[in-house]
Ligand code: GH3
């Protein structure tokens with residue numbers, strides 16, 4: 001199952017290209033033509049890398065060079081433009097690279113062949129300097145548009161899976177993640193720990209200090225939870241003042257220990273909101289999910305009834 005909006009999806013994206021920061025890779029076996037192209041493009045502000053054939057261009061990309069635009073000569077030794085085009089399209093699915101094929105061939109069926117291999121545009125030699133420039137600008141516009149769409153999609157995915165107040169996973173996402181972890185655990189005969197946390201007498205925080213102060217307290221509690229759990233644990237806001245923590249590969253003793261650490265992290269120091277120190281505590285119910293024996297639903301119910309027991313026994317405590 002794929003969980004949208006995972007943090008890594010937000011990481012490094014190429015910036016929207018304008019000529020000034022656009023990386024172009026030219027693969028051309030004709031040394032003279034290669035030099036001319038490079039001079040023109042640099043004159044227009046592009047950052048240019050050249051390769052003397054398709055194999056060298058592929059090598060450069062394998063070494064980590066990620067051009068936004070590729071200008072590929074069709075006829076080249078070792079690896080020709082069409083073959084390289086196919087390899088680029090097969091490999092990179094997350095970052096779109098604009099490919100301009102350059103060739104002396106100008107028959108229609110060749111053109112179709114080139115476009116089917118994944119090229120975006122096509123120029124026949126000899127071509128006009130201004131036409132090349134205009135086509136590169138078109139490529140830049142398309143890349144910018146794609147970049148904006150990618151960002152918008154990522155933002156949408158992030159919002160669909162995260163809680164707006166705390167920035168943690170939201171209820172649906174944390175439940176999806178619990179299911180994913182439980183499936184993974186089933187395959188490797190491992191167990192998943194879960195903790196249900198509920199803030200004690202939270203209503204009275206709102207009543208005494210107002211809803212905004214209550215929100216700030218929830219944010220800080222979320223932060224303390226995330227600081228305290230292991231880096232690969234997953235923490236989400238389950239409901240109003242309730243949090244759910246999913247701990248992969250965790251047994252009963254470990255989940256109890258972890259819940260105790262979380263409890264302490266909240267109780268240890270009051271939360272400062274606008275100069276007012278607000279002492280809060282939380283109760284936690286912990287359970288272990290052994291996928292061979294029980295479902296996520298059962299484990300959630302077990303954590304929930306443990307939480308109820310922690311409340312009944314006086315709050316600010318952990319029950320398993
Ligand atoms: P208990 O120890 O039994 O859990 O007592 P409690 O007061 O925490 O429990 P109760 O369920 O009665 O109240 C929960 C309160 O949490 C009521 C609700 O207004 C508040 N709350 C829920 N979501 C939010 C929120 O997003 N912001 C704020 N400020 N308060 C919230």
Ligand code: MG
Pocket residue numbers: 028029030073074075076
């Ligand atoms: Mg050639």
Ligand code: MG
Pocket residue numbers: 198199240241242
């Ligand atoms: Mg509650």
Ligand code: MG
Pocket residue numbers: 198199200201202203241
């Ligand atoms: Mg509560």
Ligand code: MG
Pocket residue numbers: none
């Ligand atoms: Mg309650």
